[in-house]
Amino acid sequence: MDRNKSQQFMLKVVGDVGTAMIANLVLVGDRVGLFRSMAGAGPITSDALAERAGIAPRYVEEWLGAMVSADYVEFDPQEQTYLLPEEHALFFSNRDTEYYLGGLFGGLPLVSAAVPRVIEAFEQGRGIAFADFGAELPQALEAMNRPVYERRLVDVWLATMPEVVERLRAGGRAMDIGTGTGIVPILLAKAFPQAWVGGLDIDARSIEIARAQAAQAGVGDRVHLQCAGVDEMQADAPFDFVSTFDCVHDLPDPLGALQRIRDRLADGGVYLMVEPKVSDRLEENRNPFGRMLYGISCLHCVPQALAQGGPGLGACWGPARARALASEAGFSRFDLLPIRSPAQAFYALRA
Numbered sequence: 001m002d003r004n005k006s007q008q009f010m011l012k013v014v015g016d017v018g019t020a021m022i023a024n025l026v027l028v029g030d031r032v033g034l035f036r037s038m039a040g041a042g043p044i045t046s047d048a049l050a051e052r053a054g055i056a057p058r059y060v061e062e063w064l065g066a067m068v069s070a071d072y073v074e075f076d077p078q079e080q081t082y083l084l085p086e087e088h089a090l091f092f093s094n095r096d097t098e099y100y101l102g103g104l105f106g107g108l109p110l111v112s113a114a115v116p117r118v119i120e121a122f123e124q125g126r127g128i129a130f131a132d133f134g135a136e137l138p139q140a141l142e143a144m145n146r147p148v149y150e151r152r153l154v155d156v157w158l159a160t161m162p163e164v165v166e167r168l169r170a171g172g173r174a175m176d177i178g179t180g181t182g183i184v185p186i187l188l189a190k191a192f193p194q195a196w197v198g199g200l201d202i203d204a205r206s207i208e209i210a211r212a213q214a215a216q217a218g219v220g221d222r223v224h225l226q227c228a229g230v231d232e233m234q235a236d237a238p239f240d241f242v243s244t245f246d247c248v249h250d251l252p253d254p255l256g257a258l259q260r261i262r263d264r265l266a267d268g269g270v271y272l273m274v275e276p277k278v279s280d281r282l283e284e285n286r287n288p289f290g291r292m293l294y295g296i297s298c299l300h301c302v303p304q305a306l307a308q309g310g311p312g313l314g315a316c317w318g319p320a321r322a323r324a325l326a327s328e329a330g331f332s333r334f335d336l337l338p339i340r341s342p343a344q345a346f347y348a349l350r351a
Contacts (some may be wrong), residue, residue: 022070027105030092039057039093043081043137046128098151105142110134111299125308132205138206149183154191160337164241164270166193172240177230178247182210200226230257238266245274249317250301258329262351271349280318289343
């Protein structure tokens, strides 16, 4: 045995436990406003931050210790002050910007609470239904995506498909599959008032939230939402644009879903498939995004896919398998769109 290697691994294990603890404290700090209170404040004492944020001083003191140990916050031992650098504040200070990362932490308590069920699923080879992860999960997933979608869906992502923009402006038809709480169809309806826009999802809770948010956004009469699977997709006419965001790997029948999408596309229509950005080679996914995506996939994506009787492709199924699936489903074109994203890959499929 290499004792040095063993020692290094022990430190890694301790560090991983610490990372899990810190992640929960980041969520706490985000929810109670500590990051926002530190943003732009410059060097600040623990007591001053407690007063500024309206939080009990003893909790603030201990939270700051955790954030300093994790390199989220800088500490000046001479002045006994704490600083949230602007480079860090960028990701926590404003929930309305596309840079906000606080939403990534919102699902942690829900996934952690499901661990006993995940253990049983491992031992018995069964899945865990989406609804069993908790009624709050749809909104937790929305918090991860909304800031980016609001700023990029129409102005950046759709701009790479000018024919789609032209058709929707002229009153074309769009359908978002696996729509969750309806972010995508609501944004499409607001951007293209003449278009027919639909969304479907198998989770009743998600569709309930989506309908309420569509009404609040003033497009409730123009966003057609279905609580249904892809095989139940209602269509009076073909679609000019179909989208799936991070959900093909979650479906019970990915091949059948893509075949149905192809059958429902109008001549010249485009299917936008967005999936996690990973390498086909496991060894190339040894990075922060790989750790996060494999973690989410093992704890949530695979269990809920297996619960539906699906193959459980997993979030890290990769571009080669996605291309092969598209070809098997009958698509003649599979193009990687020139969209910069650290975590997502954008594919335009055409019949």
